[in-house]
Amino acid sequence: MIRSVTNRDLRYxxxxxxxxxxxxxxxxxxxxVTNLISGDHTGTGFAFTLGAGNELVCQAAxxxxxxxxxxxxxxLMHGYGEVFKKLANEQQFxxxxxxxxxxxxxxxxxxxxxxxxxxxxxxxxxxxxxxxxSPEAIVSLLDFSYVEDVLTKEAALQMLQNEAAAxxxxxxxxxxxxxxxxxxxxxxxxxxxxxxxxxxxxVANGFKALKLKVGSAAxxxxxxxxxxxxxxxxxxxxxxxxxxxxWDLQKAIRICNELKKIDPYWIEEPTHPDDILAHKTLAExxxxxxxxxxxxxxxxVLFKNFLQTGSAGFxxxxxxxxxxxxxxxxxxxxxKKFGVPVVPHVGDMGQLHQHLVLFNHIxxxxxxxxxxxxxxxxxHFVHPVKIENGVYLTPQEPGxxxxxx
Amino acid sequence: MIRSVTNRDLRYxxxxxxxxxxxxxxxxxxxxVTNLISGDHTGTGFAFTLGAGNELVCQAAxxxxxxxxxxxxxxLMHGYGEVFKKLANEQQFxxxxxxxxxxxxxxxxxxxxxxxxxxxxxxxxxxxxxxxxSPEAIVSLLDFSYVEDVLTKEAALQMLQNEAAAxxxxxxxxxxxxxxxxxxxxxxxxxxxxxxxxxxxxVANGFKALKLKVGSAAxxxxxxxxxxxxxxxxxxxxxxxxxxxxWDLQKAIRICNELKKIDPYWIEEPTHPDDILAHKTLAExxxxxxxxxxxxxxxxVLFKNFLQTGSAGFxxxxxxxxxxxxxxxxxxxxxKKFGVPVVPHVGDMGQLHQHLVLFNHIxxxxxxxxxxxxxxxxxHFVHPVKIENGVYLTPQEPGxxxxxx
Numbered sequence: 001m002i003r004s005v006t007n008r009d010l011r012y013x014x015x016x017x018x019x020x021x022x023x024x025x026x027x028x029x030x031x032x033v034t035n036l037i038s039g040d041h042t043g044t045g046f047a048f049t050l051g052a053g054n055e056l057v058c059q060a061a062x063x064x065x066x067x068x069x070x071x072x073x074x075x076l077m078h079g080y081g082e083v084f085k086k087l088a089n090e091q092q093f094x095x096x097x098x099x100x101x102x103x104x105x106x107x108x109x110x111x112x113x114x115x116x117x118x119x120x121x122x123x124x125x126x127x128x129x130x131x132x133x134s135p136e137a138i139v140s141l142l143d144f145s146y147v148e149d150v151l152t153k154e155a156a157l158q159m160l161q162n163e164a165a166a167x168x169x170x171x172x173x174x175x176x177x178x179x180x181x182x183x184x185x186x187x188x189x190x191x192x193x194x195x196x197x198x199x200x201x202x203v204a205n206g207f208k209a210l211k212l213k214v215g216s217a218a219x220x221x222x223x224x225x226x227x228x229x230x231x232x233x234x235x236x237x238x239x240x241x242x243x244x245x246x247w248d249l250q251k252a253i254r255i256c257n258e259l260k261k262i263d264p265y266w267i268e269e270p271t272h273p274d275d276i277l278a279h280k281t282l283a284e285x286x287x288x289x290x291x292x293x294x295x296x297x298x299x300x301v302l303f304k305n306f307l308q309t310g311s312a313g314f315x316x317x318x319x320x321x322x323x324x325x326x327x328x329x330x331x332x333x334x335x336k337k338f339g340v341p342v343v344p345h346v347g348d349m350g351q352l353h354q355h356l357v358l359f360n361h362i363x364x365x366x367x368x369x370x371x372x373x374x375x376x377x378x379x380h381f382v383h384p385v386k387i388e389n390g391v392y393l394t395p396q397e398p399g400x401x402x403x404x405x
Numbered sequence: 406m407i408r409s410v411t412n413r414d415l416r417y418x419x420x421x422x423x424x425x426x427x428x429x430x431x432x433x434x435x436x437x438v439t440n441l442i443s444g445d446h447t448g449t450g451f452a453f454t455l456g457a458g459n460e461l462v463c464q465a466a467x468x469x470x471x472x473x474x475x476x477x478x479x480x481l482m483h484g485y486g487e488v489f490k491k492l493a494n495e496q497q498f499x500x501x502x503x504x505x506x507x508x509x510x511x512x513x514x515x516x517x518x519x520x521x522x523x524x525x526x527x528x529x530x531x532x533x534x535x536x537x538x539s540p541e542a543i544v545s546l547l548d549f550s551y552v553e554d555v556l557t558k559e560a561a562l563q564m565l566q567n568e569a570a571a572x573x574x575x576x577x578x579x580x581x582x583x584x585x586x587x588x589x590x591x592x593x594x595x596x597x598x599x600x601x602x603x604x605x606x607x608v609a610n611g612f613k614a615l616k617l618k619v620g621s622a623a624x625x626x627x628x629x630x631x632x633x634x635x636x637x638x639x640x641x642x643x644x645x646x647x648x649x650x651x652w653d654l655q656k657a658i659r660i661c662n663e664l665k666k667i668d669p670y671w672i673e674e675p676t677h678p679d680d681i682l683a684h685k686t687l688a689e690x691x692x693x694x695x696x697x698x699x700x701x702x703x704x705x706v707l708f709k710n711f712l713q714t715g716s717a718g719f720x721x722x723x724x725x726x727x728x729x730x731x732x733x734x735x736x737x738x739x740x741k742k743f744g745v746p747v748v749p750h751v752g753d754m755g756q757l758h759q760h761l762v763l764f765n766h767i768x769x770x771x772x773x774x775x776x777x778x779x780x781x782x783x784x785h786f787v788h789p790v791k792i793e794n795g796v797y798l799t800p801q802e803p804g805x806x807x808x809x810x
Contacts, residue, residue, distance in 0.1 A: 091431060092456040101501060
């Protein structure tokens with residue numbers, strides 16, 4: 001039984017321009033943490049923010065978490081889809097979203113704490129719990145409201161049943177580890193010489209894919225830096241370019257057509273995250289170069305729209321932005337249905353997502369492409385992710401690896 | 406100079422099922438109020454919520470309002486578009502939206518307080534200040550970020566210049582008053598006999614248009630009540646049906662095809678407010694019946710998408726939901742460009758919007774259709790709206806009529 005809950009506002013300053021991009025010039029990586037205390041176990045979940053207002057997410061999380069006091073975690077998770085629906089639609093609080101912004105970040109924090117507590121109670125890593133669930137148990141974790149015009153609960157169940165036969169074979173990933181890509185080589189405020197140095201070092205450390213922040217006021221700068229990195233690492237390394245919403249549609253079309261020349265693996269967040277139709281137009285204009293999007297997309301309804309328009313080459317749903325693990329899985333199912341790979345944004349620094357991408361591969365049959373890696377908060381986690389030779393080693397501790405010191 | 410700011414959390418309980426709809430069963434109409442104190446004047450603005458979490462909107466408003474201390478209101482409003490852009494994109498706080506949910510409600514509260522203070526300083530009602538502005542002064546109030554693919558600042562200026570010649574003629578509305586429609590006849594929790602009684606009374610009081618809440622679990626109930634109201638008021642009165650997001654797409658198609666039979670003037674908020682493509686499909690399916698939407702649409706980017714898909718027959722942008730008066734005007738310009746009428750949702754009970762619809766008609770050339778009227782909070786305002794024979798009388802007090810007792 002969940003005896004008590006606490007919410008904590010944890011903030012970490014970054015050094016020397018780390019974390020900077022075209023829009024977020026000086027972020028303080030922060031977590032709005034929920035702890036659910038039940039017997040000897042403490043479930044930990046969080047949402048990610050950039051500092052200011054993290055206290056508001058904590059308060060929203062507390063609003064939801066209070067409603068779980070006195071509940072048994074196994075009972076909650078047996079049908080968490082209904083729990084999620086009820087919390088997400090509390091009739092007064094819902095007005096503040098619905099299903100977006102601070103209230104939804106608060107729900108993410110609480111949902112993730114539930115999944116962590118559940119895995120700790122069962123004394124297994126979250127990936128192990130999730131990959132061991134039956135198709136029926138998985139769909140009961142999800143709220144299909146407003147997505148049933150493209151994916152009903154019954155169709156999702158069928159998809160999961162179809163994937164069951166190949167699950168055992170895909171477990172091979174657990175030994176091999178999940179490939180990582182390195183986001184920390186090319187932050188916006190880093191100098192040209194620093195990004196070249198970092199890129200070469202990352203490749204030497206085994207990474208096969210790197211990210212560069214673009215979206216400068218002077219577009220020549222973006223193009224120059226992209227070329228510098230391509231020259232530094234050669235043509236066998238994937239380079240992803242991330243504009244963090246900096247461009248409007250016209251500017252995006254113009255610059256993306258220039259950036260094409262360095263053969264980017266994707267171009268990420270080119271414009272406003274609510275602009276379904278601008279992404280559609282841009283994707284059609286710059287094909288075959290693909291767009292990656294989702295870091296700021298708050299819920300399954302908007303992801304459904306992006307998938308329906310065919311504008312996303314890669315979906316970067318983040319379980320600490322949408323309503324937590326439950327909605328992450330729902331969005332991953334939608335992506336599978338549309339044949340679009342899931343490459344999460346890791347507001348959690350990969351702690352939680354290392355579990356979720358294993359589940360996505362093993363149980364949903366998603367391609368094991370790669371997972372973003374950001375190292376800056378490692379020292380603050382009790383069980384930091386382990387990367388060796390560019391690969392995430394499969395976590396073995398019980399829970400979702402989200403406990404903070 | 407703005408010397409100090411205060412934020413107040415004001416909540417009002419409603420009686421006997423007033424305010425209830427299919428989703429919001431027991432709302433407490435609430436305002437997250439910003440007061441800007443400058444010399445002898447106090448600017449008042451607010452965002453609207455349904456109770457729980459109103460304190461979070463107050464905190465978000467305080468975050469923005471603190472940044473205005475020491476500024477001169479005339480200087481702020483000479484180029485408020487840039488002020489809005491800077492506030493809305495504060496690099497850490499922005500993560501919590503962007504441009505949606507609690508942070509954007511907070512910005513609405515602060516923006517509206519700025520417009521109120523501005524009008525009070527000039528000692529005129531807000532409608533008079535706005536309708537007296539030059540086209541150049543109007544566009545300088547607006548942030549065109551991410552909508553320039555359909556409306557540039559230059560094109561907006563041209564639109565306003567084109568409307569200038571007919572402004573004088575349209576001032577006739579000030580004498581005539583702006584027509585109201587009555588939302589309070591058919592709340593969700595009202596009995597059948599109550600809605601029939603209220604509808605007849607509203608017509609006797611001069612209203613020519615009424616709203617009924619639908620979205621019952623039992624669809625027969627919706628259809629029965631819609632027929633009851635039509636029979637009670639006859640065929641010359643407009644009836645609007647409001648589902649408050651209760652349906653998914655399939656259900657919306659099925660029920661709307663039934664509700665068509667009572668000849669509704671519009672069907673409002675049929676499904677999730679983020680679902681651009683579901684609205685498009687529904688609008689195409691049930692034409693010529695039109696959809697009204699916007700009560701929960703948070704920003705100009707999403708409104709742009711709805712307009713681009715042609716799914717909205719009426720746009721119900723609410724200046725206490727989007728980022729305040731500034732974004733309301735921008736959305737109204739977008740609507741004008743697409744030829745779609747603006748019929749605001751009145752979270753403000755019409756206090757602020759009575760000014761804005763006069764501006765929309767006189768300066769933008771929008772049709773003076775009608776404005777929602779909800780009477781439940783009248784006694785709490787210093788200058789409550791005045792309705793006579795179904796018409797809003799033009800307010801004469803300086804400011805935006807938003808001061809609360």
